[in-house]
Amino acid sequence: MNIYLRELKANGKSLFIWCIIMIAFVAASMGKYAASSYISGQSLNDIISKMPDAVKSMFGAGTFDLSKAIGFYGAMFIYIVLMAAIHASMIGANIISKEEDDKTAEFLMSKPVSRINVITSKLLASFTNIAIFNIVTLLSSLFLVNYYSKGENVTDDILKLVIGMFILQMIFMSIGIGLSALFKNSKLASPVTVGVMLVTYVLSLAIDIDSNLSGLKYLTPFKYFDAKNLMNGKGFEIIYIVISALIVILCIGGTFVFYQKRDLKI
Amino acid sequence: MKIIEVNNLTKYYGKSRGIIDVSFDVEEGEVFGFIGPNGAGKSTTIRILLSLIYPTSGSAKIFGKDCIKYGPDIKKDIGYLPSEVFYYDNMKVIDLLKYSASFYKKDCSKRIKELSELMDLDLNKKIDDLSYGNRKKVGIVQGLLHEPKLLILDEPTSGLDPLMQQRFFNLLKEENKKGVTILFSSHILSEVQKLCDRVAIIKEGKIVSLEKISTLRENSYKKVYVEANAPLKSEYFNMDGVSDLQVKDRTVSFLFKGDINNITKKIAEISITDVTIEEPSLEEIFMHYYMRG
Amino acid sequence: MNVFLHELKSYRKSTIIWSISMAALIIFFLSMYPSFSSSVSLVKKILEGYPEPIRKAFGISIDDITKFLGFYSYVFSFVVLGGAIQSMNYGISTISKEIKLKTADFLMTKPISRNEILTSKLLASLTSIVITDIIYLVTAYITAESVTKELFNIKLFFMVSVTLFFVEVIFMSIGVLISAVVGKIKSMISLSLGVVFTFYIIGMFQATLNDKAMKYITPFKYFDTEYIIKNSSYDITFVIISILIVLISIFLSYVFFLKRDIHVV
Numbered sequence: 001m002n003i004y005l006r007e008l009k010a011n012g013k014s015l016f017i018w019c020i021i022m023i024a025f026v027a028a029s030m031g032k033y034a035a036s037s038y039i040s041g042q043s044l045n046d047i048i049s050k051m052p053d054a055v056k057s058m059f060g061a062g063t064f065d066l067s068k069a070i071g072f073y074g075a076m077f078i079y080i081v082l083m084a085a086i087h088a089s090m091i092g093a094n095i096i097s098k099e100e101d102d103k104t105a106e107f108l109m110s111k112p113v114s115r116i117n118v119i120t121s122k123l124l125a126s127f128t129n130i131a132i133f134n135i136v137t138l139l140s141s142l143f144l145v146n147y148y149s150k151g152e153n154v155t156d157d158i159l160k161l162v163i164g165m166f167i168l169q170m171i172f173m174s175i176g177i178g179l180s181a182l183f184k185n186s187k188l189a190s191p192v193t194v195g196v197m198l199v200t201y202v203l204s205l206a207i208d209i210d211s212n213l214s215g216l217k218y219l220t221p222f223k224y225f226d227a228k229n230l231m232n233g234k235g236f237e238i239i240y241i242v243i244s245a246l247i248v249i250l251c252i253g254g255t256f257v258f259y260q261k262r263d264l265k266i
Numbered sequence: 267m268k269i270i271e272v273n274n275l276t277k278y279y280g281k282s283r284g285i286i287d288v289s290f291d292v293e294e295g296e297v298f299g300f301i302g303p304n305g306a307g308k309s310t311t312i313r314i315l316l317s318l319i320y321p322t323s324g325s326a327k328i329f330g331k332d333c334i335k336y337g338p339d340i341k342k343d344i345g346y347l348p349s350e351v352f353y354y355d356n357m358k359v360i361d362l363l364k365y366s367a368s369f370y371k372k373d374c375s376k377r378i379k380e381l382s383e384l385m386d387l388d389l390n391k392k393i394d395d396l397s398y399g400n401r402k403k404v405g406i407v408q409g410l411l412h413e414p415k416l417l418i419l420d421e422p423t424s425g426l427d428p429l430m431q432q433r434f435f436n437l438l439k440e441e442n443k444k445g446v447t448i449l450f451s452s453h454i455l456s457e458v459q460k461l462c463d464r465v466a467i468i469k470e471g472k473i474v475s476l477e478k479i480s481t482l483r484e485n486s487y488k489k490v491y492v493e494a495n496a497p498l499k500s501e502y503f504n505m506d507g508v509s510d511l512q513v514k515d516r517t518v519s520f521l522f523k524g525d526i527n528n529i530t531k532k533i534a535e536i537s538i539t540d541v542t543i544e545e546p547s548l549e550e551i552f553m554h555y556y557m558r559g
Numbered sequence: 560m561n562v563f564l565h566e567l568k569s570y571r572k573s574t575i576i577w578s579i580s581m582a583a584l585i586i587f588f589l590s591m592y593p594s595f596s597s598s599v600s601l602v603k604k605i606l607e608g609y610p611e612p613i614r615k616a617f618g619i620s621i622d623d624i625t626k627f628l629g630f631y632s633y634v635f636s637f638v639v640l641g642g643a644i645q646s647m648n649y650g651i652s653t654i655s656k657e658i659k660l661k662t663a664d665f666l667m668t669k670p671i672s673r674n675e676i677l678t679s680k681l682l683a684s685l686t687s688i689v690i691t692d693i694i695y696l697v698t699a700y701i702t703a704e705s706v707t708k709e710l711f712n713i714k715l716f717f718m719v720s721v722t723l724f725f726v727e728v729i730f731m732s733i734g735v736l737i738s739a740v741v742g743k744i745k746s747m748i749s750l751s752l753g754v755v756f757t758f759y760i761i762g763m764f765q766a767t768l769n770d771k772a773m774k775y776i777t778p779f780k781y782f783d784t785e786y787i788i789k790n791s792s793y794d795i796t797f798v799i800i801s802i803l804i805v806l807i808s809i810f811l812s813y814v815f816f817l818k819r820d821i822h823v824v
């Protein structure tokens with residue numbers, strides 16, 4: 001419990017900044033929506049919808065109906081997801097490895113706590129951070145999108161998007177934590193996790209450009225909960241949920257196994 | 267010639283105190299001790315001398331040159347050993363020493379060899395894999411390899427085993443014989459006692475005493491211990507020159523400074539069973555400076 | 560010179576990894592060009608059926624994106640993102656690395672001025688970046704030549720590609736300034752990613768919304784590839800802004816670093 005609280009406190013400031021950024025971002029996008037000329041953009045949407053995926057993705061907006069508040073929000077959601085992925089990767093990669101990095105591992109591990117206990121507390125703390133991050137994003141999105149929408153029901157779509165984002169964060173957090181338990185050199189955890197995140201992000205963009213690559217979509221979590229699919233009726237696909245669960249379970253299980261056996265570098 | 271001149275140096279970290287109005291000089295060829303408890307301001311002073319931090323007011327000169335203005339210049343002849351040594355982890359010992367040597371425009375390879383043999387240091391290990399004590403040895407070799415004229419040592423012995431400490435002290439004595447001036451900061455008095463000619467005692471950011479080691483010990487204080495026949499009033503020995511007075515039933519102990527006759531007369535007036543008057547150890551003098559207001 | 564060489568050596572691994580990743584990235588993306596260009600002729604036909612104002616509303620003329628250089632500049636934006644992260648890392652680590660690894664004491668008690676230290680370190684970072692860029696440029700050019708059947712303007716190709724270096728220098732100098740001001744940074748990579756992605760997302764946001772004012776905020780938009788392709792030159796306003804940012808950041812970094820107290824760890 002004390003480790004859990006200590007971790008929450010240690011991450012408090014950074015979580016606070018992240019939450020502010022998320023609220024500001026949602027507010028800025030929706031404010032932009034109100035001021036933009038997309039409200040009369042129906043004809044553009046017609047054209048876009050006829051285009052091949054490759055070209056659509058280059059326009060960024062894709063298949064969203066930008067004249068509606070929720071459509072606009074959906075188009076902006078990829079940025080929110082990208083920020084969420086960075087947040088989760090950093091938390092996951094840092095939460096264990098920082099003890100060795102800051103040379104506090106000696107202090108912590110000489111206390112009467114088992115490593116399992118340490119990891120469990122740290123996992124819970126990361127989870128709490130992510131949960132708060134999501135709740136803040138969800139509430140600010142619900143409030144702001146509702147404010148600008150003209151009476152349509154936006155709650156369902158936003159809920160779907162944020163749940164997708166939450167699972168994505170869980171994936172990157174567990175990859176980060178798993179890698180930091182696996183690597184002997186604690187300094188490698190952050191750069192490699194970020195590398196994984198960037199590679200999968202770029203891959204998701206590449207899949208948009210070249211439809212021949214669509215078979216690779218299982219390799220990038222950014223494709224698991226695509227805002228377009230979630231909003232345009234497809235909803236959650238069971239296969240992606242299964243893959244996500246597998247990744248999270250494998251990584252976290254691996255964390256316990258590797259970290260138990262590892263020599264701490266002091 | 268004065269090697270170090272420190273004039274009214276003051277350093278505040280924001281509002282909290284670093285050091286206040288510190289002044290002292292170190293003569294050429296001297297081993298100058300700088301003692302005080304943790305947080306007294308020893309490292310702050312040393313870091314200003316090395317222009318790692320800048321003073322709030324006051325100035326310091328090394329080799330007659332202002333140490334902020336001519337920092338790089340005077341550092342050619344300074345060797346520094348910090349209390350905790352941290353080096354680039356992914357380097358081998360020899361690489362680090364060579365890198366260190368590359369800053370001085372002379373060939374240090376022979377000296378590196380001599381010093382590391384003396385300190386029993388394996389040159390081909392990675393710094394990462396070294397123990398604390400062995401890292402310290404790297405620090406020692408690194409600080410001495412360019413034959414500096416001034417050595418600044420900030421609590422240098424922590425982590426060294428007694429044998430290595432002895433070798434290190436011998437090394438310092440030899441360097442000193444060659445004319446090297448040494449500023450030795452420590453909180454361990456016995457170390458200072460072994461090496462130093464003069465000491466400055468620093469407490470809560472201020473220099474409280476600056477004396478020769480010999481003066482400090484010889485004619486400053488006597489430690490008096492009296493055991494009386496009957497219980498004593500605590501005020502009885504409360505007189506000029508008495509400090510650190512402790513009365514416990516029939517026994518009294520205190521430090522005395524001044525005319526020794528005054529105290530012997532005072533003792534003669536009461537009936538006693540035992541009396542000792544002795545030279546205090548440095549530790550006790552040291553404690554005395556700390557405890558006093 | 561010794562500090563420069565030492566720094567360069569410490570960046571060696573990272574320079575190799577970045578060079579390989581960026582080269583791989585461009586090979587990967589450019590190799591998709593043939594399939595992209597075939598699907599794109601279809602778009603052209605659709606668009607031709609619409610009046611000019613609607614086409615303009617896209618912000619990019621359709622001719623531009625369907626040609627190789629249009630495609631290249633789209634892909635190039637990811638390369639720039641990578642380059643920005645690399646140079647931001649170098650920038651931030653310039654001073655903060657010494658403080659975090661607690662080696663500042665070692666370096667700064669040597670007979671070398673802080674000016675020299677900072678200059679050597681900046682030159683080392685710059686050299687690493689230049690090496691990465693050259694490797695990228697050569698790879699990109701060879702790949703471009705082999706995937707395109709049509710002719711493309713080589714001068715424009717290089718004009719676009721060199722902006723990678725410009726953006727990197729901007730990010731590096733911002734990074735140095737951050738590290739000179741902040742000093743000890745707990746997690747350098749988090750900070751560096753945070754800063755780069757903030758600018759990147761502002762850039763994406765700007766592209767989606769086509770907001771003119773936002774262009775000034777993010778260095779990712781200072782060298783607009785569309786503008787370069789259209790005018791065969793750089794937008795002089797942004798060139799001036801870039802130079803100012805770099806000069807001011809570097810100048811302030813020296814000022815802050817010279818005055819900074821290096822504290823006991």
